[in-house]
Amino acid sequence: MLELPRDHSRIVIIGATSAIAEHCARLWAAAPGAMLTLVGRDPGRIERVAADLRVRSPGATVRVMSGNLLDARAIRVLVDAIVRDGMPDRVLIAHGALPDQQACQRDLGAAFDALQVNALSPVLFAEAFAGHMEARGGVITLIGSVAGDRGRRSNYVYGAAKGLVTRYAQGLQHRLAGSGSPLRVVLVKPGPTATPMTAHLPQRGLAPVDAVARRIVDGAAAGTPVVYAPGKWAVVMLVIRHLPAFMFNRMSI
Amino acid sequence: MVNVASWGRLGSHAHELVALHDRARVPGQIAADAGGQGAGQVQGTGLAQGNARSYGDVCLNPGGRLWRTTGLDRFIDFDAASGRLRCEAGVLLRDIQRMSLPHGWLLPVTPGTQLVTVGGAIANDVHGKNHHVLGSFGDHVLSLRLARTDGSVIYCSPGDCSPGDCGPVREAGWFAATVGGMGLTGVIVEAELQLRRARGPWLVTDTVPYATLDEFFPLADASKAGWEHTVSWIDCLSGSGRGLFLRANPAAIPYCTVSERHTVRRKPRRMPFVPPVSLVNSLSLQPFNAAYFRLHQRRAGHAIAHFERFGYPLDGLHDWNRMYGPHGFYQYQSVVPRADGQAVTQAMLAAIKASGQGSFLAVLKTFGARTGAGMMSFPRPGVTLALDFPNRGASTVRLFERLDAIVGEAGGRLYAAKDARMPRALFEAGYPRLAEFLPYRDPGISSSMSRRLMGS
Numbered sequence: 001m002l003e004l005p006r007d008h009s010r011i012v013i014i015g016a017t018s019a020i021a022e023h024c025a026r027l028w029a030a031a032p033g034a035m036l037t038l039v040g041r042d043p044g045r046i047e048r049v050a051a052d053l054r055v056r057s058p059g060a061t062v063r064v065m066s067g068n069l070l071d072a073r074a075i076r077v078l079v080d081a082i083v084r085d086g087m088p089d090r091v092l093i094a095h096g097a098l099p100d101q102q103a104c105q106r107d108l109g110a111a112f113d114a115l116q117v118n119a120l121s122p123v124l125f126a127e128a129f130a131g132h133m134e135a136r137g138g139v140i141t142l143i144g145s146v147a148g149d150r151g152r153r154s155n156y157v158y159g160a161a162k163g164l165v166t167r168y169a170q171g172l173q174h175r176l177a178g179s180g181s182p183l184r185v186v187l188v189k190p191g192p193t194a195t196p197m198t199a200h201l202p203q204r205g206l207a208p209v210d211a212v213a214r215r216i217v218d219g220a221a222a223g224t225p226v227v228y229a230p231g232k233w234a235v236v237m238l239v240i241r242h243l244p245a246f247m248f249n250r251m252s253i
Numbered sequence: 254m255v256n257v258a259s260w261g262r263l264g265s266h267a268h269e270l271v272a273l274h275d276r277a278r279v280p281g282q283i284a285a286d287a288g289g290q291g292a293g294q295v296q297g298t299g300l301a302q303g304n305a306r307s308y309g310d311v312c313l314n315p316g317g318r319l320w321r322t323t324g325l326d327r328f329i330d331f332d333a334a335s336g337r338l339r340c341e342a343g344v345l346l347r348d349i350q351r352m353s354l355p356h357g358w359l360l361p362v363t364p365g366t367q368l369v370t371v372g373g374a375i376a377n378d379v380h381g382k383n384h385h386v387l388g389s390f391g392d393h394v395l396s397l398r399l400a401r402t403d404g405s406v407i408y409c410s411p412g413d414c415s416p417g418d419c420g421p422v423r424e425a426g427w428f429a430a431t432v433g434g435m436g437l438t439g440v441i442v443e444a445e446l447q448l449r450r451a452r453g454p455w456l457v458t459d460t461v462p463y464a465t466l467d468e469f470f471p472l473a474d475a476s477k478a479g480w481e482h483t484v485s486w487i488d489c490l491s492g493s494g495r496g497l498f499l500r501a502n503p504a505a506i507p508y509c510t511v512s513e514r515h516t517v518r519r520k521p522r523r524m525p526f527v528p529p530v531s532l533v534n535s536l537s538l539q540p541f542n543a544a545y546f547r548l549h550q551r552r553a554g555h556a557i558a559h560f561e562r563f564g565y566p567l568d569g570l571h572d573w574n575r576m577y578g579p580h581g582f583y584q585y586q587s588v589v590p591r592a593d594g595q596a597v598t599q600a601m602l603a604a605i606k607a608s609g610q611g612s613f614l615a616v617l618k619t620f621g622a623r624t625g626a627g628m629m630s631f632p633r634p635g636v637t638l639a640l641d642f643p644n645r646g647a648s649t650v651r652l653f654e655r656l657d658a659i660v661g662e663a664g665g666r667l668y669a670a671k672d673a674r675m676p677r678a679l680f681e682a683g684y685p686r687l688a689e690f691l692p693y694r695d696p697g698i699s700s701s702m703s704r705r706l707m708g709s
Contacts, residue, residue, distance in 0.1 A: 019274070019324065045275055048327055055328035056352055196324050199272030202255045 015095025023213030118161035137182030262581035274324030303370030309673030342372030378433035385621030391432035402697025433627030594636035
C-alpha cells in the first residue's frame, strides 16, 4: 500500500482552550501524523478541545495536560515533563485574558492578575522552552497584541502586559541570533479578533478567528520574527506608534 | 448593547451579546443571566442565536440578550462505521460535511446554505431539495441536549430512550417541541445526528426547462420516484410560469475522476458594500430572469456537479444579502395542499406579477407526503413557493396581504424561519399544534417573533 509522507511534528500549545489557540490546533492537526500536546488550566475543557481535534483529524495524536499555569515552579515542572516525552518542534504560548480596564484601576488585585496571566506566565513558559530547544531548534510562538505597541487609556494594563511580552520576545530573538541558535521566536500581534473574549462587542471590524490562526500557523512555518494578524495592523500600528503625544492624547482610543 | 440585524437586514436592533463557548458552562450561564446574576446588565429574556442566517425575526430579541452559539463549534464524537455524530450546537453544517465526506458520509438533509449551525437547523427544522425522500433535518436527529433557564438540562430523543441513556426527563414531547421550536424551548447545547452514506461528492443533475405551470406539476410528479433532489427555479415575472426544473441524484463516481474545477472550493467572493438602492429592482429583474432562463435552456440536460456547487451556490458569494440595498428584503415561503396547489400557485404568481415586484430567487417545489418531526415544523405535504422581495415599504406589505389571503384560504402556512411580518391569525391557522407547543416554552426565552406571534 502507498505510504503517504507523514509529518511527525511535535506541537505544544499552552492555553489551548483560547479560541485562537484552538483554531491553530485545528490547522496543525490536519497534517497527517501530527502530535499535539494541549496544555490548559481546566482539565474538562482541554479534553473537550482534544476530542474535537480527534474527530476532525483522525490521523493526529492528541494528548492533554493540565496544571497551574501561573506559578514559576509549576511551569518549570510542566515544561520539563513535556520535553522529556520528546523535544517539541513548535510551541505556541497562547493563554491570556482580556481584563476590564476600569476594574484594574479600582482593584490592584485585578491588575495583578491581568499582569500575571498576560505577561509573567507566558514569558516564563517561553524561557523554559527556549532553554531546552536552543540547541536543537524549532519555533516558539508568543501571542502579543497590537495593544502592546502603545499604551492607551482604554486598556493599558493589558497593553502593558503585552508590551512586556513584546520586549521579552525581542530580547530572546537577540540572544538566539547572537549565539547562532537554530531556534526561532515568533511574536504574533493580533488585532481585535472575533472570539468569546470580544463577543460582547460590535462584531464589525473584528478579524475572523480562523484567519488569525492561519497567519499564526504560517508565521510559525516561516519563522517570521513579528507577525501582525491581519497584516493591515502593521501599517495602522506604525502610524499609532509614531503619533506625537499632543495628537495621541486627544484620541479616545 | 450592540446592534444586530438578521439576514434580511430589515432593521438593526440593540442586543446584549453573550458568547456561549464551553458547553459544560451553558446551563449555569443562561440560568445566571435569566436570574439577573450573570455578567449581563439587561433584565429580561434571552435567545440563542447561531450564525444569524434566518431572514426574519426568529433569531432576534431586541432590547434583550442573544446567546451566541457560534463558539460552541466542537465535535464530540464521530463513529465512522455507523455514521453517528455528536457535536455541539454551534457547528456549521459545512464543517460537518467537510469532516465526514472523506469517511463516506454526508448530512442527509441540508437547506440551501451550509453556513447554518446545527442548533439553528434543528430549531427551524430546515428542509432541502430531497424532502420527498428524506424529510427534514429533525428526522435525522437522534437526540439532543437542551439547557433551560431554570438551570435544568433535558436530554431528549424522538422515541422512548433506553434507561441509562436519558437524563431525568424521558418524554418524547420535549423533542417534538424543540425540533422546529424556534429556539423557544431552551438552548440546544449539543445533538447527535445520523449521517447518510455518500459515495462521493458528485451528483448527476438534469435541467428541464418548462414553459408553463401546467408542465411543472407533471414533471414534479414524474421525478419523485427516480430523483432524490428536485427543485425548480421559476420566473415569477413571466406570467406564464416558465421555469427550470432541476433534479439530481448522487453519482457513483469515485473521488478523483472529475476535475476539481467543478467544485466550489474556490475562494469565495464577497459583496463588498451595500448599494444605495436594491440591485434587484423592476429595471434589472425582467431582463435578468429572461437571460437566466435562456442561458439554462441552452444548457438543458444532464451534467455532473459537486454537491456544494449544486446545493449551496450562494455560499460562494459572502454577504450576498447586501445586494438588496439599505432597506433589506423579505423572504416569503408558503406551503399549500397539493390538491389545488396549481391554482393557488397560479394565483400567487398573478398577484406578484400585477404588483410589479418580485425576485430572482424564486423557488417552487413539491414536498413529500410526510409531516415534520416537530410540533411546529414547517414542511407538510403540498406545494411550497419561496420568494424574496426587496423591501419597498407599503407596496411590499400590500402585496404580502394579497398573498396571505390566497395562502390562508387554501389552508396553507408560512415558514416562520423566514418570516418577519405574518399576521398572527395566519400563524395560528397554519400551525394547529401551537397550543400543544406552548407549555414547552422556556419562560426565560423569547424572540421578536414569539412576542409578535405568541404574545410573549
